[in-house]
Amino acid sequence: MTALEGLGAYVARGAPAAGAVRELVELHLIDTAGAWIASAAADEGRSLLGFRAAMRARGQSDLGLDLSTRCALARLSEIDDIHLPSMTTPGSIVIPAALTLVATIPAATTDDLTAAIVAGYEVMTRLGRAIDGPTVLYRGIWPTYFAAPFGVAAVAARLLKLDEKQAASALALALTFAAPGVGHHNAATTSRWFAAGNAARNGLNAALAAQQGFTSDLRLVEGNFLSGIYGVTPDLAAFTDGLDERLALTEVSYKPWCAARQTMAATQALKDIVRSGIKPSDITEIRASVLPPHLKMIDHGVIAGDRASHLTSLQYCMAVAALAPDMAFDVQQSPPSLPPAISDFMEKIRIEADQGLLADYPRRWRARLRVVAGSRGREWLTNHVPGDPAEPFDRVRVREKFLRFVSPAVGADKAEQVLARCDDALGSDQFTPLLAEIEDACASASDDHHFGRNASV
Numbered sequence: 001m002t003a004l005e006g007l008g009a010y011v012a013r014g015a016p017a018a019g020a021v022r023e024l025v026e027l028h029l030i031d032t033a034g035a036w037i038a039s040a041a042a043d044e045g046r047s048l049l050g051f052r053a054a055m056r057a058r059g060q061s062d063l064g065l066d067l068s069t070r071c072a073l074a075r076l077s078e079i080d081d082i083h084l085p086s087m088t089t090p091g092s093i094v095i096p097a098a099l100t101l102v103a104t105i106p107a108a109t110t111d112d113l114t115a116a117i118v119a120g121y122e123v124m125t126r127l128g129r130a131i132d133g134p135t136v137l138y139r140g141i142w143p144t145y146f147a148a149p150f151g152v153a154a155v156a157a158r159l160l161k162l163d164e165k166q167a168a169s170a171l172a173l174a175l176t177f178a179a180p181g182v183g184h185h186n187a188a189t190t191s192r193w194f195a196a197g198n199a200a201r202n203g204l205n206a207a208l209a210a211q212q213g214f215t216s217d218l219r220l221v222e223g224n225f226l227s228g229i230y231g232v233t234p235d236l237a238a239f240t241d242g243l244d245e246r247l248a249l250t251e252v253s254y255k256p257w258c259a260a261r262q263t264m265a266a267t268q269a270l271k272d273i274v275r276s277g278i279k280p281s282d283i284t285e286i287r288a289s290v291l292p293p294h295l296k297m298i299d300h301g302v303i304a305g306d307r308a309s310h311l312t313s314l315q316y317c318m319a320v321a322a323l324a325p326d327m328a329f330d331v332q333q334s335p336p337s338l339p340p341a342i343s344d345f346m347e348k349i350r351i352e353a354d355q356g357l358l359a360d361y362p363r364r365w366r367a368r369l370r371v372v373a374g375s376r377g378r379e380w381l382t383n384h385v386p387g388d389p390a391e392p393f394d395r396v397r398v399r400e401k402f403l404r405f406v407s408p409a410v411g412a413d414k415a416e417q418v419l420a421r422c423d424d425a426l427g428s429d430q431f432t433p434l435l436a437e438i439e440d441a442c443a444s445a446s447d448d449h450h451f452g453r454n455a456s457v
Contacts, residue, residue, distance in 0.1 A: 003221045003239035004175075007123055008168025010243050011154045012161075014119040016111030022426065024249050025114050027398045028081055030422045031254055032095040033438055034402035035077035036070060037418065040445035041409040042332045044076050044193055044307070049446050051194070063104060064201040067152075070096035072197030073442065075144065077331055078311055079405060082261050083121075083252045084388075085362050086128025087143045090151060090252065093200050094120030097152045099438075101159050101204070103431045108159060110426050116158040118249060123171065124151030125248040130238040131226065134362035138293055141180040141230065145199050149174035152203025153210075160211055172216035174206035180230060190308070251363075254387035254398065257328035258405075262294040263317040265367035266351075269380040270318050271325075273371050280322040280345070282373040288314060289354035289368040291361060299351040307334040319345040329404055399423075409445035 001009075017025045039045040052069045055061060074080050074092035081091040098116045102108045124147045133143030153174035157167040182195045210216075217223070221239065226232045255261060266288040274280060290298065298314040310316050310333045319342045320327045327335075338346075357366045369380045384390040386397075393401070399419060406415040421437045 002168075002218045003236055004172050004218045005164070005168045006240040006243065007126070007154075007171055008157075008166075009164040010240075011119045011123065011157050011167040011171070012164045014115040014158050017114035017118050021118065021247060021249065022114055023395075025117050026423075026426050027393065027395060028091050028249070028252065029095055029099075029117070029425055030398050030402055030419070031081060031393075032074055032091040033418070033422050034406050035080045035092060036074040036096060037438060037441045037445055038079065038331045038405040038409050039073045039077035040442035042076065042307075043334075044190065045073055045442075046446045048072050048076075048193060048197070049442065063100065064204055067097050067100040067204055068194075068197035068201040070100055070197075071148070071152075071200040072193040075196045076193035077258070077405075078260065078333070079255050079258050079331065079401075081252050081254055083125045083128065083248060084261070084365055085134070085251060086125040086147075086248075087133030087137050087362065088125055088128035088147050089144045090121045090124045090248075093144065093148045093151050093196075094124060094155055097200055097204065098155045098159065099431060099435055101156055103435050105159060108431070109429045112159055113431070114426065116155045118247065119158045120151045120155040121249045121252065122243075122247065123154035124148070125251075126239050127151075127175075130221070130234040130236070131230075131232045132235065134293065136232060138297070139231075141232070142182065145182065145196055146178045146180060148196060148199035149177040149203035149206060152200045153206040154203075156204050156207030157210065160207060162207065162211055165215075166210045168218050169215045170207040170210035172218050172220050173209060173214065174203045175220050175225075176216065177202040177206060251389055253385075253389065254393045254401070256386045256401070258311070258331050258333055259317045259328065260298065260312045261365065262291075262298050263312065263314045264385045265365050265382040266290055266314055266369055267317045267321045268385045269367055269369035269382040270371070271321050272382070273369060273378050273380050274322060276378065278371060278373045278376065278378055282376075283322070283345075283348060283371055284374065285372040286318065286349045287370045288318070288349060288351045289357065289370075290314070290351060291357050291365060291367070292353035292355060293361075294365075295351065295353045301346065302338065304336055304338075305334050307332070310334055313346075314351055315346040315349045316342070318349055319343075329408075331405065331409075406441070406445075410441050411444075414441060414444060 080089050082089045102113045127147040127150045128143045153170040157170045182192050226234050302309045302313050302316050371378045418437050418441050
């Protein structure tokens with residue numbers, strides 16, 4: 001049996017989530033819905049919704065357009081969940097795809113939905129691990145983009161109840177749709193998120209094709225497809241080892257604020273040092289030791305209007321955490337100019353790579369901070385940030401995060417209304433009302449809101 005045949009069999013027989021796993025599915029659904037809605041208030045979110053509206057006006061609306069738009073919205077938020085060992089963000093792809101498709105299947109049940117979500121997380125993260133996502137990202141291969149068709153193909157195969165051979169062909173065809181990256185994307189009009197949504201749409205097309213009898217090469221990963229085309233030698237064991245024994249969903253982290261996850265360990269260390277009694281105004285020097293693979297990505301300043309530069313700048317993220325923590329809950333993340341206090345604080349930060357932090361990487365993304373404040377000094381090692389599997393969010397924390405990001409975009413009452421609908425999402429087999437509620441919230445969020453742009457120090 002090939003790796004794709006093994007995964008296809010797993011998807012086809014996928015069991016509904018129960019007990020603690022069902023609770024996890026619901027929490028990640030709430031978390032993803034919050035990301036999906038909050039991003040509609042950002043410029044890029046409004047652009048995505050505008051594109052969909054334009055296509056609908058031309059009579060080109062279809063299931064794939066809705067699926068791609070919703071996945072793109074959730075992913076662009078940068079508050080979606082993340083699986084550190086695979087460097088993929090599965091929730092933003094799997095959950096909008098599952099909700100979009102399940103609402104079109106009259107006979108689908110909650111059990112079908114939870115089984116599809118679990119299968120999507122499992123398959124997408126396994127591909128990310130097989131290609132060594134934490135390494136290939138820094139070669140220019142975006143693991144989430146690469147794995148999105150694969151993950152959605154698994155979701156659709158399970159919801160469409162494809163048999164084992166059909167599911168395997170859906171995965172194989174989806175893998176042939178994989179693209180490595182989107183190039184330079186540091187611009188206000190980036191197509192990065194549009195591309196991610198389209199990748200998810202390709203996964204749906206793969207499953208629909210398999211349903212109609214199309215087959216594909218089931219020996220793709222054993223052959224030279226990945227190595228010859230992408231320069232990636234896959235870890236074959238990552239595809240099938242431990243299937244039905246452990247779930248990737250239990251290894252997925254929630255993001256506690258809006259930023260690239262690579263910046264969060266050092267930022268959390270600074271937050272902890274400040275809580276210990278060191279005043280930000282007294283700090284004269286900060287030396288951050290980070291994981292060597294992350295250094296180049298996060299050691300830089302910011303460019304006005306360039307959202308990506310703010311999300312990935314460790315200096316900026318740490319200055320915000322110290323001086324204006326509410327700014328970390330701004331999904332837009334591209335202020336027209338920096339407050340002088342933020343700029344001055346960024347100048348105090350020096351960043352270096354530390355090989356010693358690589359123990360247990362990529363399961364742990366660690367950072368060490370050394371802070372000088374007058375005559376005082378403090379050192380702090382962060383192994384996990386809130387939301388990681390070692391410090392998981394419970395329902396209270398997930399709900400708090402949802403309201404923290406969604407309320408400014410749609411108002412407190414509307415946020416509570418949508419949250420209540422999400423809380424009940426797995427309590428019935430009625431999925432259309434949930435989608436309608438989320439769509440209405442996105443429309444409200446995109447209606448000339450200026451999410452967090454007036455934050456000040």
